[in-house]
Amino acid sequence: MALPAAFYERDTVTVAKNLLGCLLVHCEETGTTAGRIVEVEAYLRGDPAAHSYRGETKRNSAMFGPAGHAYVYRIYGLHTCVNVVTETEGAGEAVLVRALEPVVGLDLMQARRGTDDPLSLASGPGKLAQALGITMDLNGTSLRDGPLQVRSPANPPELRPEDIVQTTRVGITKAADLPLRFYLKGNRYVSRR
DNA sequence: TTGCGGATGAACT
DNA sequence: GTTCATCCGCAAA
Numbered sequence: 001m002a003l004p005a006a007f008y009e010r011d012t013v014t015v016a017k018n019l020l021g022c023l024l025v026h027c028e029e030t031g032t033t034a035g036r037i038v039e040v041e042a043y044l045r046g047d048p049a050a051h052s053y054r055g056e057t058k059r060n061s062a063m064f065g066p067a068g069h070a071y072v073y074r075i076y077g078l079h080t081c082v083n084v085v086t087e088t089e090g091a092g093e094a095v096l097v098r099a100l101e102p103v104v105g106l107d108l109m110q111a112r113r114g115t116d117d118p119l120s121l122a123s124g125p126g127k128l129a130q131a132l133g134i135t136m137d138l139n140g141t142s143l144r145d146g147p148l149q150v151r152s153p154a155n156p157p158e159l160r161p162e163d164i165v166q167t168t169r170v171g172i173t174k175a176a177d178l179p180l181r182f183y184l185k186g187n188r189y190v191s192r193r
Numbered sequence: 194t195t196g197c198g199g200a201t202g203a204a205c206t
Numbered sequence: 207g208t209t210c211a212t213c214c215g216c217a218a219a
Contacts, residue, residue: 041200049200059215077213079201096200126201171200 008067012093026132035100039183048174052092072139079126101189
């Protein structure tokens with residue numbers, strides 16, 4: 001089931017950690033694809049690495065929109081990345097979804113990714129967007145009742161603090177030392193590096 | 194109007 | 207470990 005609005009209206013680090021284990025589901029005509037979130041990164045207000053750092057622009061406006069919506073952007077001209085907007089409206093904070101453990105629609109993901117190796121279907125922000133067929137038109141859409149949704153799994157496994165690894169974020173040049181990356185300990189589907 | 198560089202991934206050496 | 211594919215919003219001018 002979709003998560004309540006209150007889930008997203010908390011501090012971003014808390015939301016990031018609680019997104020681990022949740023499902024990211026994309027329903028469309030060609031079929032449904034879904035994966036379990038195993039790796040995320042938090043981007044905060046006043047954080048030089050965050051797209052919102054220099055204020056609201058056309059590109060990042062979804063980050064300043066309501067919590068529980070998607071911020072989707074294109075990077076390096078070719079890859080698409082998905083964020084979950086958090087906090088109070090206007091804060092400009094979000095959680096980047098970095099890796100999924102494929103759960104539903106493996107065949108569709110394989111076709112889109114051009115590989116049948118489950119470990120490389122969605123183990124990276126660009127990969128997971130490609131695997132789920134996420135495009136820029138999902139930018140700003142609600143993750144609670146849109147075509148792209150975050151849901152809690154049917155039987156939420158007990159997640160203890162020691163099951164979550166906290167470390168530095170990947171691929172950024174500014175504020176690279178902040179420990180705002182979180183992933184499930186020992187999970188084989190997290191991105192490398 | 195233009196030039197730049199980035200929250201990446203794949204294919205190289 | 208290094209290279210490069212390939213786009214667009216943004217800041218500077």
